[in-house]
Every structure is written in C-alpha cells, then in structure tokens.
Amino acid sequence: MELRLLRAFRQVATDLNYSRAAEKLFVAQPALSRQIQSLEDAMGVRLFDRDKRTVRLTAAGAYLNEQLGSWFDTLDHLTEQAQRIHNGDLGDLRIGHPGSALYSVLPDALADFSRLYPGVVTSLREVNEVELQEALLQQKIDVGFVRELPQDPRLSSRMVLEEPFSLVLPRNHWLNPSTFTSLAQCHDEPFILPALGKSITYTRQLLSLFATHGYTPKARYESNYGATILRLVEKGLGLAVLPISYQSGTSLNLRFLILPNSTQLYLIWRMNDPNPVVNNFLAVCEQVAADWPVKPPELSTERDRFSTE
Amino acid sequence: MELRLLRAFRQVATDLNYSRAAEKLFVAQPALSRQIQSLEDAMGVRLFDRDKRTVRLTAAGAYLNEQLGSWFDTLDHLTEQAQRIHNGDLGDLRIGHPGSALYSVLPDALADFSRLYPGVVTSLREVNEVELQEALLQQKIDVGFVRELPQDPRLSSRMVLEEPFSLVLPRNHWLNPSTFTSLAQCHDEPFILPALGKSITYTRQLLSLFATHGYTPKARYESNYGATILRLVEKGLGLAVLPISYQSGTSLNLRFLILPNSTQLYLIWRMNDPNPVVNNFLAVCEQVAADWPVKPPELSTERDRFSTE
DNA sequence: TGGATTGATGCCGCCGGGGCATAACCAGTT
DNA sequence: AACTGGTTATGCCCCGGCGGCATCAATCCA
Numbered sequence: 001m002e003l004r005l006l007r008a009f010r011q012v013a014t015d016l017n018y019s020r021a022a023e024k025l026f027v028a029q030p031a032l033s034r035q036i037q038s039l040e041d042a043m044g045v046r047l048f049d050r051d052k053r054t055v056r057l058t059a060a061g062a063y064l065n066e067q068l069g070s071w072f073d074t075l076d077h078l079t080e081q082a083q084r085i086h087n088g089d090l091g092d093l094r095i096g097h098p099g100s101a102l103y104s105v106l107p108d109a110l111a112d113f114s115r116l117y118p119g120v121v122t123s124l125r126e127v128n129e130v131e132l133q134e135a136l137l138q139q140k141i142d143v144g145f146v147r148e149l150p151q152d153p154r155l156s157s158r159m160v161l162e163e164p165f166s167l168v169l170p171r172n173h174w175l176n177p178s179t180f181t182s183l184a185q186c187h188d189e190p191f192i193l194p195a196l197g198k199s200i201t202y203t204r205q206l207l208s209l210f211a212t213h214g215y216t217p218k219a220r221y222e223s224n225y226g227a228t229i230l231r232l233v234e235k236g237l238g239l240a241v242l243p244i245s246y247q248s249g250t251s252l253n254l255r256f257l258i259l260p261n262s263t264q265l266y267l268i269w270r271m272n273d274p275n276p277v278v279n280n281f282l283a284v285c286e287q288v289a290a291d292w293p294v295k296p297p298e299l300s301t302e303r304d305r306f307s308t309e
Numbered sequence: 310m311e312l313r314l315l316r317a318f319r320q321v322a323t324d325l326n327y328s329r330a331a332e333k334l335f336v337a338q339p340a341l342s343r344q345i346q347s348l349e350d351a352m353g354v355r356l357f358d359r360d361k362r363t364v365r366l367t368a369a370g371a372y373l374n375e376q377l378g379s380w381f382d383t384l385d386h387l388t389e390q391a392q393r394i395h396n397g398d399l400g401d402l403r404i405g406h407p408g409s410a411l412y413s414v415l416p417d418a419l420a421d422f423s424r425l426y427p428g429v430v431t432s433l434r435e436v437n438e439v440e441l442q443e444a445l446l447q448q449k450i451d452v453g454f455v456r457e458l459p460q461d462p463r464l465s466s467r468m469v470l471e472e473p474f475s476l477v478l479p480r481n482h483w484l485n486p487s488t489f490t491s492l493a494q495c496h497d498e499p500f501i502l503p504a505l506g507k508s509i510t511y512t513r514q515l516l517s518l519f520a521t522h523g524y525t526p527k528a529r530y531e532s533n534y535g536a537t538i539l540r541l542v543e544k545g546l547g548l549a550v551l552p553i554s555y556q557s558g559t560s561l562n563l564r565f566l567i568l569p570n571s572t573q574l575y576l577i578w579r580m581n582d583p584n585p586v587v588n589n590f591l592a593v594c595e596q597v598a599a600d601w602p603v604k605p606p607e608l609s610t611e612r613d614r615f616s617t618e
Numbered sequence: 619t620g621g622a623t624t625g626a627t628g629c630c631g632c633c634g635g636g637g638c639a640t641a642a643c644c645a646g647t648t
Numbered sequence: 649a650a651c652t653g654g655t656t657a658t659g660c661c662c663c664g665g666c667g668g669c670a671t672c673a674a675t676c677c678a
Binding site: 056058059063067083085276 | 395
Binding site for chain 2: 635636637638639642643644645
C-alpha cells in the first residue's frame with residue numbers, strides 16, 4: 001500500500017473517468033488502470049464498479065473516498081507543523097535566569113520573541129546562578145542568563161550586555177552624587193555581598209573593585225538574590241555593589257552611584273541544541289542587546305538624577 | 310512523499326539505530342539511510358540529529374513520530390471498515406414491503422439479518438405494491454417484497470414464499486369451516502378487492518380463482534392495504550381473498566378459510582447492485598424461506614381450528 | 619453500421635530503490 | 649597508542665517494478 005495508489009484512487013473517485021484522471025495525475029491511462037487494480041488487490045476491497053463504459057464507486061469505495069480526504073489533510077497538517085517546529089516557529093523554550101535579568105534585557109527579549117514567534121510557549125524559571133549551569137546540563141532549562149562564563153565544554157555562550165557596576169546605598173546615606181568620588185570612601189562601611197564562593201569569576205570581579213582601592217569590604221550579610229540585597233540595603237543594614245540594571249523598576253528609597261568598572265551578562269545554552277527555538281531566541285537576544293543603549297552610564301545617570309529630585 | 314519513507318522513519322524513531330531498524334524493515338542499512346535522507350528532503354525538515362555515532366530525534370521529529378502513530382492507525386481503521394463494507398458487514402439497507410410481508414417471512418428475516426450483521430442499519434418502508442418497483446429503480450429502496458413478478462430488465466427477483474390464498478370472512482358469517490366447500494358458494498357475496506388494476510399478475514391470479522367457478526365477484530370496495538381490507542371485512546362490509554399469512558397476528562373476529570390456489574411472495578432488487586449488503590440480505594432471506602413451513606396448510610388449519618374454539 | 623470513447627492487457631524500456639563494499643568516524647579496551 | 653567493534657554515510661552496480669505505447673474489447677452515439 002503506497003500513497004501513490006491512494007492519490008490515484010481519489011482522483012478517479014472524483015472524476016469517475018480513468019482517462020481524465022490519468023491526465024491530471026500526469027500518467028497514461030493504462031498505468032492508472034493498474035494502480036487501481038493493485039490498490040483493490042492490496043486492500044482486498046473492490047472500490048469501483050466498472051463495466052467497460054462507466055465507472056462508479058462501490059459502497060466501500062465511497063466510504064474510503066470520504067474518509068481519505070481528512071486523512072490526507074492531517075498528513076499535510078503534520079508536515080506543516082513539523083516545518084514550523086523545524087523553523088522554530090512552534091515549540092517550547094525554558095529560560096533560566098537570575099532575578100537581575102528581569103531588570104535588563106530579558107523583558108524586552110521576551111516581548112520581541114513572543115511577537116515574532118507567537119507559537120512558542122516560553123516558561124521562565126528563576127534559578128540561582130550557581131545552579132543554572134547544572135540545570136542546563138540536566139535538560140531542565142534550554143537557555144540561561146548568567147554573569148559567569150561557563151567552563152563546561154558542552155555549553156556555548158555569548159555576551160549579551162556589558163554594564164557598569166553601581167554602588168547601592170540608602171537615600172539618607174551620607175554619600176550622594178555630590179559627595180561621592182570613589183569606592184575608597186567606603187572603607188569602613190559594612191557590605192552585603194554575594195554568596196557565590198570565591199572561585200567564581202563574578203565574585204572575583206566584584207572583589208577586585210575593592211582591591212584597587214586597597215581593601216576588602218566587610219561582609220555583614222550574604223545573598224545571591226538581588227531583591228533580597230536591595231531590601232537589606234534599604235533597611236540600612238549595609239551597602240552593596242550591583243549591576244546598574246537593578247536600578248530600573250525599583251521605586252525604593254535607594255540611590256545608585258555609577259562605578260567605573262563593568263560586568264557582563266551572558267547567555268548560555270547547550271552546544272548544538274537540536275531545538276530550533278533556541279537559535280531563534282539567541283537571535284532575538286542578540287538583536288535586543290544590539291539595540292540596547294550602548295553607553296548605559298548616560299542613561300543611568302539621567303535616571304539617577306531623576307530619582308534624586 | 311511515500312508511506313515507505315514514513316514507515317522507515319517510525320522504525321528508526323523507535324529504535325534510534327539505523328542498523329537494527331533496517332533489519333526489522335528487511336532492508337540493508339544504506340537503503341534506510343537514504344530513505345531517511347529523502348524523507349527529510351521531501352518534508353524540508355531535519356528529523357534526526359545524527360553524528361556518526363548516536364541518533365536522536367529533533368523536536369520536529371519527535372512531534373512527527375507521536376502524531377504518525379494515530380495517523381497510521383486511522384489508515385488501518387479505514388481499510389478495515391472498507392473491508393467490512395465490502396463484505397456487507399457494515400452499511401445501510403432500505404427495504405420496501407407491502408404490509409402483508411410483515412405477517413410472513415420479513416420479521417424472521419430481519420431478526421436473522423440483524424443478528425448476523427449487527428453493523429448494518431436497516432430502514433423499513435411500507436410501499437404500495439405498484440410503487441415499489443418504481444421506488445427501487447429510483448434508488449429510494451434497495452430491496453422489496455412483492456407478490457408480482459417484475460418485468461423491468463434492470464431488476465432481479467427470487468421467489469421467497471409460496472402460500473395458499475384464503476377466504477376471509479367475519480366470524481358470524483353463515484360460512485364456516487364445516488359449511489364451506491368451495492368459492493362457488495360466494496356467488497352473491499360482496500367482495501373487497503385490490504385496486505391494482507386488471508393488468509397486474511396478482512389481480513389476474515385472484516380473479517382466476519373466481520373464474521374457475523364461473524363468475525366474477527361483485528366488488529363493493531377496493532383497497533391495496535391488507536389492514537384496511539381486514540377491518541372492512543370485520544365490519545361485515547364484504548368478504549376478501551388474501552394470502553393466508555395475514556391470519557397470524559390478527560386477533561380480530563375474523564375467520565380464514567384455506568383455498569386450494571396459492572400465491573407467491575417475491576424478493577426483488579436492482580440487478581448487479583454494488584452494495585454488498587443486498588446480497589447478504591438475499592442470502593438470509595433464502596435461508597429463512599428454506600426453513601419456512603413447507604406445507605403451510607397444515608399449520609394454518611391448526612391455527613384456524615384454535616382460533617375457532 | 620462506423621466512428622469515437624471507454625477501461626483492460628501485452629510488451630518493452632528505463633530508472634529509482636536496494637544490496638554490497640567501503641569510507642569516515644567514534645568509544646572503549648588492551 | 650593501537651586495536652576493535654559498531655555507528656552512519658557514500659560510491660557503484662544491478663534488477664524489478666512502474667509507466668508508456670500499441671492494441672483489444674465493449675459500449676455509446678450519430
């Protein structure tokens with residue numbers, strides 16, 4: 001049983017005339033005759049009543065003709081859907097991200113992506129930076145945002161965003177845009193630091209900020225969750241150094257002071273992931289990152305000035 | 310796109326190993342490789358991720374694999390159904406019949422038929438004898454019961470039942486089993502006769518009964534519907550001559566007196582009807598007719614004697 | 619009755635699909 | 649490191665199934 005025969009059957013069933021059906025099928029009439037014969041033979045069912053002159057469907061043939069219509073339609077539908085999945089227009093995408101990503105490119109990327117690929121259902125999962133790489137390798141997420149370059153050779157990465165660090169402090173703190181000059185002024189201030197471990201690049205980046213001013217900060221609390229850190233700072237429990245993107249979206253009584261050093265946000269994914277949705281998401285992120293304000297300091301100081309008024 | 314390729318795809322998708330899948334498909338491994346390649350080419354979709362060592366489904370391939378299962382199942386279902394229709398196990402049958410058939414073989418035939426072919430939906434239609442042949446030719450019914458041999462060459466027929474005529478009269482009529490000898494006694498009685506027209510065989514059969522006794526009956530009323538005739542006889546409006554099968558099922562104040570002449574019940578249908586259900590119904594009717602009491606008179610007189618008590 | 623049109627059949631050529639051998643590659647194992 | 653067993657892909661060749669051509673048998677129409 002082959003589709004060739006079923007298609008031939010349908011054409012004959014609609015035309016009820018071998019010669020004309022043969023034309024439309026681009027074969028000669030004898031070939032069509034034999035196709036129908038072999039189909040009837042394969043199914044064990046007589047499909048046409050033909051007496052040298054007229055062709056008409058048998059009851060079984062009529063039934064088959066009706067049913068085959070939708071059957072072929074579903075095949076077409078299947079191939080279409082498969083093509084959509086192949087192109088990444090359809091599918092699933094699980095994104096792991098630290099909380100900080102929600103304040104930078106992630107919302108814009110999500111907006112663009114869902115507009116370009118409305119058939120993709122994306123699920124967000126807030127993952128601690130240290131767990132994210134593991135979750136990726138365990139197939140629990142498909143892409144992730146991290147501030148840490150992955151070491152694992154099974155992962156690929158791309159830098160999405162480079163932004164300055166900022167010193168975060170309560171609004172009523174004695175340091176403010178007019179009095180602030182450098183981090184050296186915070187030598188005696190307590191800090192809230194990430195709990196990532198000293199081996200992580202991000203931690204080392206952070207600590208080197210202080211090292212250039214000749215001291216290591218006093219850590220009063222540790223946390224890897226930005227929202228938590230901001231809350232602690234707001235309550236006056238210490239200062240923090242965070243990427244500037246945390247500033248947007250917080251209407252708290254906080255002040256962000258730009259620091260000269262910067263940090264990176266990376267997008268990471270499994271190398272050669274067969275899911276085409278991943279590539280599409282990467283492309284969208286790249287686009288969004290390219291459109292992102294190239295020199296965040298200007299815009300950030302604008303915002304800072306505005307929030308100071 | 311051919312089913313060959315899709316079947317090959319499914320096998321590879323389940324085994325995730327070309328060599329083993331090729332064995333099960335009874336082809337060599339290179340052939341299978343090319344089948345998958347040409348399928349991917351035809352669909353424009355990469356279905357497997359294969360790197361010389363391992364084979365795994367892409368997202369599109371996984372989707373296709375899931376969906377194709379039920380798709381192939383529906384094809385199997387379609388062929389099965391078509392075969393059932395071909396065998397006449399499934400389908401429709403429209404039976405036309407005069408009222409009298411409901412008192413003879415038809416109920417038994419229906420019972421046997423619906424037991425043997427539970428998938429066939431049969432619809433009954435009570436049709437006047439004169440209209441029945443026309444209804445058959447107009448495709449309004451598929452088989453019919455008549456007491457009249459059809460002349461049309463497009464129709465086939467078979468005798469189902471031969472049974473005696475009977476004289477039908479009210480219970481209180483002066484004629485009864487002990488006084489009745491022959492139809493000659495009814496020379497002056499009014500009769501209710503069929504309105505079929507003189508050219509019809511059945512009418513001529515009926516009239517010849519009287520002709521052998523040297524007279525033509527006085528027709529007071531005419532009707533082609535058995536139930537009507539019986540009602541008129543019951544009310545004393547005249548006598549009637551009907552096939553004996555009308556006796557069963559009537560609990561009226563009627564008496565049936567067997568006559569020496571007999572009439573036939575025929576089954577008619579369109580010659581070479583492609584609907585296999587028709588043939589099956591014909592076979593069942595033949596069987597029922599064969600089992601029918603060969604000499605109805607004995608049984609009928611039994612019944613008559615019983616009803617006389 | 620002869621021409622036209624229908625589907626079926628005999629015959630033959632061809633090319634697409636399959637088999638064989640082999641390549642290229644990879645993961646353990648010795 | 650070299651070997652070994654196993655993976656899929658590729659080159660080459662051959663064969664059988666499928667289609668085309670010519671024809672037949674039957675039917676319809678003029």
